[in-house]
Amino acid sequence: MYSKEVIKLARPVKCKYCNEFSMLDDSMTIVETQHKYAKDKFDPDGKKIRKKGETYSKKNKVHKKCATLFQKKVEDTKIENENWDVLCKYIEKLHDLTVIPKSNITRLKDLRAGFETKNGERIRKWRTGPDFSLMLDAYVLSELTIRNSLKNKLDGSNDVKSINYCISIMIGKLNEAFVRRRNRERQVQEQKLNKEVTIIEEISYTPKKTNSNDISDFL
Ligand SMILES: [Zn+2]
Structure with missing residues (x-):
């Protein structure tokens, strides 16, 4: 025993x-x-x-x-996977695909890891690449350009080359997408701050008011 x-x-x-x-x-x-x-x-x-x-x-x-760190990592991975699914669905719809070709998927995942492929060479561009939700934002920002290119330059094709061409257009909009995200976050932060200020004001003014019909403040 x-x-x-x-x-x-x-x-x-x-x-x-x-x-x-x-x-x-x-x-x-x-x-x-x-x-x-x-x-x-x-x-x-x-x-x-x-x-x-x-x-x-x-x-x-x-x-x-x-x-705690493990739980956070699990949660982050879950969000990452959900964002990846949403991005894939968007690309499938954009290019009228049932499955995204493997080499396009590799390029997107490389980009997430911080690599860009130029002339067949894999180059590290960022320490951590843009996340999938930022890529989706960049796609949405370039949708008109992409649709025009598909129609006028790419002959409506949805092969690997054509999808790659559109990924490059999306990459060109990543910075703008990032700036917009930052502005959105700042706005939310400011709104939160304003709310806090309002609540504090309400609290500090409440004792002064005797009833809502009291007009003495205006006299
Ligand atoms: Zn451990």
Whole structure:
């Protein structure tokens, strides 16, 4: 019994956040995460055992000190995936595609990682590239130019080359999209501040008012 216990405690586990091995003691904790199956899965008899889109949960062993950061990373990844899905749907509609060609997908994912491909060469341009939601904003900003190019220059084609041409147009609008996003965020921030000021004013003026029909302030 004693030796069994020792073996169990001595087995190190890998922290899902920092990838360091640790003993499974009270420095570790379990964070449960929800996932969706990406594909259907069948057993050898052809019976479906997993359905695409079905949710399942994972019990992740992480250090207690890593738990908050791990949860944030999971949440960020979820948002990133959702934004990627929205971007793909937009591009599919724009180019009338059922599936986006692999090389176009690679270019978009490279761009996200901070790389640009010029004349077949992969060059690091940013430390962290633009996120998928900013790419979507840039697409929307260049939609008219893209539609005109598709009609007049690209002969309505939706092949890899044509999609690539339009990705380049979108890249040209990333800076403008970024500035607009920053302005939007600033506006929201200012509105929040104004609201706070209003609330404070209301509170400080309330005791003065005896009733709403009191006109003494105007006399
Ligand atoms: Zn850790």
